[in-house]
Amino acid sequence: MKWWQTAVFYQIYPRSFCDGNGDGIGDFKGMISKLDYLKELGIGAVWLSPHYPSPNVDCGYDVADYCDVAPEYGTLADFDQFLEGCHQRGIRVVLDMVLNHTSDQHAWFIESRSSCSNPKRDWYVWKKAKNGQAPNNWDSTFGGSAWEWDEKTQEYYYHYFFKEQPDLNWHNPEVRRAMWNVVRFWLDRGVDGFRLDAVGTIFEREDWADQDSGLDQDELYRRSRKVRTPEDFFGVMADFDAIFHNQYDQPGVHELMKELRQVVDEYADRVLIGETDSLSFYGSGDDELQLVFNFPLMRLEHLTPENVRGNQNERLPELPPGAWPCNTLGNHDSPRMLNRYGDGIHDEAIARVNLAVLLGLKGTPVLYNGEEIGMSDYLFSDPMQFRDSLALRYFELDKRVMGSAPEQAAQVGAHEGRDKCRTPHQWSNAPQAGFCPPPVTPWLPVNPNFSAGINVADQEKDKHSLLSYYRRIMNARQSNKALLQGDYQDIPSQDVNVLIYSRSIEDQRVICMQNMSDKVC
Numbered sequence: 001m002k003w004w005q006t007a008v009f010y011q012i013y014p015r016s017f018c019d020g021n022g023d024g025i026g027d028f029k030g031m032i033s034k035l036d037y038l039k040e041l042g043i044g045a046v047w048l049s050p051h052y053p054s055p056n057v058d059c060g061y062d063v064a065d066y067c068d069v070a071p072e073y074g075t076l077a078d079f080d081q082f083l084e085g086c087h088q089r090g091i092r093v094v095l096d097m098v099l100n101h102t103s104d105q106h107a108w109f110i111e112s113r114s115s116c117s118n119p120k121r122d123w124y125v126w127k128k129a130k131n132g133q134a135p136n137n138w139d140s141t142f143g144g145s146a147w148e149w150d151e152k153t154q155e156y157y158y159h160y161f162f163k164e165q166p167d168l169n170w171h172n173p174e175v176r177r178a179m180w181n182v183v184r185f186w187l188d189r190g191v192d193g194f195r196l197d198a199v200g201t202i203f204e205r206e207d208w209a210d211q212d213s214g215l216d217q218d219e220l221y222r223r224s225r226k227v228r229t230p231e232d233f234f235g236v237m238a239d240f241d242a243i244f245h246n247q248y249d250q251p252g253v254h255e256l257m258k259e260l261r262q263v264v265d266e267y268a269d270r271v272l273i274g275e276t277d278s279l280s281f282y283g284s285g286d287d288e289l290q291l292v293f294n295f296p297l298m299r300l301e302h303l304t305p306e307n308v309r310g311n312q313n314e315r316l317p318e319l320p321p322g323a324w325p326c327n328t329l330g331n332h333d334s335p336r337m338l339n340r341y342g343d344g345i346h347d348e349a350i351a352r353v354n355l356a357v358l359l360g361l362k363g364t365p366v367l368y369n370g371e372e373i374g375m376s377d378y379l380f381s382d383p384m385q386f387r388d389s390l391a392l393r394y395f396e397l398d399k400r401v402m403g404s405a406p407e408q409a410a411q412v413g414a415h416e417g418r419d420k421c422r423t424p425h426q427w428s429n430a431p432q433a434g435f436c437p438p439p440v441t442p443w444l445p446v447n448p449n450f451s452a453g454i455n456v457a458d459q460e461k462d463k464h465s466l467l468s469y470y471r472r473i474m475n476a477r478q479s480n481k482a483l484l485q486g487d488y489q490d491i492p493s494q495d496v497n498v499l500i501y502s503r504s505i506e507d508q509r510v511i512c513m514q515n516m517s518d519k520v521c
Contacts, residue, residue, distance in 0.1 A: 003092060004193070004271040004290060005324050006484045007044025008359070008474055009366040013332050014051050014073055015060070015443060016424045017369060019436035025443050026424070026435075028069070028078035035085045037456070041372060041467075042474035045092040047195050047273070049332055051079070055105050057164040057389055058142075059418070061096075061197060062103035066182040083190055092192035094271065099179065100201045101165040108178075109166050116153050123175050124166050125158035127208070137210045138247060139217055143393050146247070160201045160247055162389060170202050170256060180263045187264070193271035194264075196289070200276050202253050205246040213242035218401050225402060225412075230301060249278065257281060257288040273326065285320035291364055294327045298334065303341055303354055305499035305516055309490055312361065312501070316488060325363030329354060330371060336421045337368070339377045346518055348374055352469055353514055359477045360512040362488040362503065370425050372470040373459055377420040378447035381410040387444055391417020419444055426450035428457035482510040495521050 012031060020029025028051075038046065050060035053070045060070070069079050086093050102109055111120040127135040127147070134147035134156055140163070147156040148163040157166050168175050183194070220243065224236045257272075261283075264270045272288075274281045277295035281288055297311045316325065330337040338347050341354055351374060358365045386392050395413030398404045404412065414420060424442050426449075428434035433450035434457070436442050447454070459465035477483045486503035493500045497517035503510045515521050 001485050002271070002290075003269065004045065005364060006478075007092060007364065008042060008477070009045045009047050009094070009364060010038060010041070010043040011047045011049065011331055011366060011368045013049045013369060013422055016422050016435075018425060018427065019440070019442070022437045022440055023072065024436050024440045025072045027072065028074035028082045032078075032082050032085050035082075035089055035091070038091060039089040041471060042478055043091055043367075044478075045094060045192065046086060047094045047366065048096060050096045050098065055103055055164065056387075057103070057162055059388060059422070061098055062101075062105075062162070062165045063098050064103040064105045065107070066102075066179075067185050080189065087190070093190075094193045094195055094273065095186055095191050096197055097183065097194040098197045099168070099170075100198045101159065101161060101167045104164045104166055112166075113150055113153060113157070116155065122172050123169055123178075125169050125204075126153075126155045127158070128155055136208050138204075139243060141244060141247075142390065143217060143397070158204070160204075161198075167201075167204075170252070176256075176259070180260070183260070183263055184266075187267045187270060192269070193273065195273040195275065197275050199257070199274045199281065199289075200248040200253065200278065202256060203250040205250055209246065211243055211246055213239070215239055215243055217243070218397075221397055221401050225398075254280065254283060254288060258283060261288055279315075279318055279320070279323075282320045282323040285322035291324060291326040293366070294325055294363065297327055298329050303329075303350075303357060303516060305493060305496060305514075308357060308361075308499055308516075309501075312488055313490055316362065325361070326366065327358055327361050327363045328366040328368075329358055330368045330421075331366075332368065332422055333418055334421065336375055336377050337371050338374055347376075348466055349518075351466065353516055355470065356473060356512075356514050357499065357516075359473060360483065360501070360503070360514070362486070368421075372467050373426060373456055374454055374466045375423075375426060376447065376449065376454070378423045378445065379411070379414040379420055380445050381407075381414045383410050383413060385445060386413060386417060386419055388417040388419045388422070391419055423447050426455040428455050429453075430457075480508075480510060481505055482508040486510065497521060 015026045017026040018030030018034050019025060020027050020033055051069055051073050052063045053065040053068050054060045054062050069076055083093055108120055108123055111118050112124045134145055138146040140146045140159055142162050146158055148159060149156055159166050220239055223239060227233050227236055264272055271290045273291040274289045277293055281292050294315060300307050338351055342350050383395050391413040394416040395409050398409035398412040423444050424433060424435035424446050426433035429451055431438035432442055433446045433455055459467035482503045482505050486505040489502045491500040491502060497515060498521055499514045499516055501512050
């Protein structure tokens, strides 16, 4: 077995993890100070959200330099110390790699837009106007047109996300060489792999034909605000696909992933994880990505025996030979696990059962920082405190499209945006939850529930706390070969509220039984 098949992964959102220099922003010095905490928790690998220099239009996913560290996080020397500290504790490190686009402040794009004859002009997607307008009617998934007019060079550039995130032209061999050199830069430093952001958006439909859905984003938003049932949700997702299907999962992406895999395979024992749920990114099972997220599991409205069983019985048989599953229930883009699956009454009990499910199923589990103490979404509704550009977009969209009052629109922005699940990690029952010094204002407000026991220090003193439960069950998983490596087999249950399955390998078999109701059985 490979290390990435048996390790429990833990996503760190650097800006919110731990402030080591007292400026209200998480950094590498802060992360280094918490490595023993991660080791004791039972973490075998860290996935680090973007740590690169960035204007932070999209919270670091607008990269201005792939081969450096954002000044607010520290230096390359700090990164190396963090990496060494992880490795000394047996913790692997996987970096976020943004392949689809750069920041418009990246040196490559500054050169590209300087003139139509610049050698880097073709490093991005530039098009001439068509009948005095944009080249086609494609939208940006973050709002507005996917085309931005450049006054100096009198052409449009393409961006699937914000206009400050111009798409790279991966058809250009020079772009590929430059990006593979970026990959090698970090692998040479000793990182253990990459989580690939927005991997499906790298290529677009090559004839650049208009989308003919007849829908616009305002109508899509109106429909999304009326979602009440799973059927409504899937209807909106179908509408989204009708609008954007020309702009993702296009031919060429799998050949590119095979090329990247060859680069990574130049180094021993490294891993690629795709931000996609498409099993096609496993390739043949050993020539593209090693791990692909099981997002359909995460998107379940509730975890019940029926729908967990259905997810496993549908997904596992579709894996290519030799491919390994990867399960998660939360990340930096989604509501916190407590909010997504809780019922408002038994939230912590549900969180315990859901962790048992996540660690019991076949595959690599991925946790999000703060879940282990029961951190929850913090819906602060002052737009002046929003740091997520999407929260601000929803605030303005709800006022304009739905006619909402500013107070109501601000609540929508807080709910639909991503600040709510990115608030500072709660380390103690002290001012600012111990994230930063008391007089300092953190970059995002701290959830006030830190004072009600939702913090590390208090839970470390309580053997019955959620944190103590995490440590026990993760230790049980890591010490059991069948749970680490075994095959999954569904076992019928006479009680619809109980999920039963086995994990088996060689002469060892473990029966997992999880009561997913509020009834004793």
